[in-house]
Amino acid sequence: MQTYDFILKRISSQTGLDEKEIEKRVDMKIAKLSGLISKEGAAQIVASELGVGFENMDLKLAEIMPGMKKVNFLVKVVKVFPIRSFNKNGRDGKVANLIVADDSGSARLVLWDTNHIRLLEEKSINEGDSIEIKNASIRDSEIHLTGFSDIKKSSLIVSEIKITSVPLEKKISEVRQGENVKINGTIVQIFPPKFFLVCSECKRKIVKNEEGFFCDKHGKANPIERVLLSFVIDDGSSNIRVVIFSEQIQKIFREEDLKFEEGFRRFKESFLGEELGVSGIVKKNILDGSLELNSNDINILKIENFLS
Numbered sequence: 001m002q003t004y005d006f007i008l009k010r011i012s013s014q015t016g017l018d019e020k021e022i023e024k025r026v027d028m029k030i031a032k033l034s035g036l037i038s039k040e041g042a043a044q045i046v047a048s049e050l051g052v053g054f055e056n057m058d059l060k061l062a063e064i065m066p067g068m069k070k071v072n073f074l075v076k077v078v079k080v081f082p083i084r085s086f087n088k089n090g091r092d093g094k095v096a097n098l099i100v101a102d103d104s105g106s107a108r109l110v111l112w113d114t115n116h117i118r119l120l121e122e123k124s125i126n127e128g129d130s131i132e133i134k135n136a137s138i139r140d141s142e143i144h145l146t147g148f149s150d151i152k153k154s155s156l157i158v159s160e161i162k163i164t165s166v167p168l169e170k171k172i173s174e175v176r177q178g179e180n181v182k183i184n185g186t187i188v189q190i191f192p193p194k195f196f197l198v199c200s201e202c203k204r205k206i207v208k209n210e211e212g213f214f215c216d217k218h219g220k221a222n223p224i225e226r227v228l229l230s231f232v233i234d235d236g237s238s239n240i241r242v243v244i245f246s247e248q249i250q251k252i253f254r255e256e257d258l259k260f261e262e263g264f265r266r267f268k269e270s271f272l273g274e275e276l277g278v279s280g281i282v283k284k285n286i287l288d289g290s291l292e293l294n295s296n297d298i299n300i301l302k303i304e305n306f307l308s
């Protein structure tokens with residue numbers, strides 16, 4: 001919720017509207033888009049409608065959101081991956097991936113410009129260096145730099161960093177059990193949601209007996225309902241079943257609507273064939289031994305289209 005609060009405060013300070021009023025507009029926006037957008041995404045649209053931008057702002061890594069443009073960072077280089085070459089539509093190119101961090105978290109930084117990549121090749125920028133980034137764009141949860149962006153070694157030192165687990169981007173055919181990965185693919189099949197009750201305190205499964213609900217840890221428990229949804233995504237190399245829970249579902253759809261057949265039908269219509277990026281841990285399904293992804297982050301690639 002850090003990002004959402006950040007946007008609310010930003011809109012409020014720029015427009016003079018109070019946060020309650022802004023939240024009302026955010027809720028209206030979510031309703032208008034049939035719940036197909038996260039609170040953060042909706043807040044971002046409200047911001048742009050009110051003429052509030054994030055351009056030229058110095059941001060912390062915990063504050064980044066898909067679709068942000070022309071934003072700045074002061075971060076430390078934690079890891080530089082080998083530079084990759086590619087050939088797309090007959091054009092040769094290079095791409096460099098780094099992990100960067102500040103005191104709020106860490107993120108993947110992707111360089112596309114040959115001048116920027118040269119800084120790595122010539123060892124002008126190395127692991128451990130503090131760097132300034134200007135004019136960056138955010139795609140999914142990654143920072144992307146183009147020829148219009150700037151990257152340089154900073155005289156300011158980032159001393160404190162917080163490493164949040166940054167998933168490895170992989171093809172589905174390459175994922176292994178236990179890995180934290182990010183995959184991009186198209187939803188090709190969606191299974192009906194499953195609802196279950198958990199303890200309101202520890203969010204673990206509870207059992208029902210004649211006296212009521214019972215949690216192993218908390219005894220008599222307050223039940224809350226959670227939902228699990230699974231679907232299959234395909235990236236051309238292979239496919240994998242993805243499992244998402246309430247927190248992730250809420251980012252892309254109104255969870256309550258899934259309780260009704262009509263709502264689930266609308267969910268299927270909206271998301272079948274949709275391209276998305278999912279991150280999570282690869283687990284082995286207990287029943288059939290196949291690999292599946294327990295998602296802890298999900299991004300619909302079309303949210304960016306709402307913003308442009």
Ligand SMILES: [Zn+2]
Pocket residue numbers: 199200201202203204215216217218219221
């Ligand atoms: Zn409990």
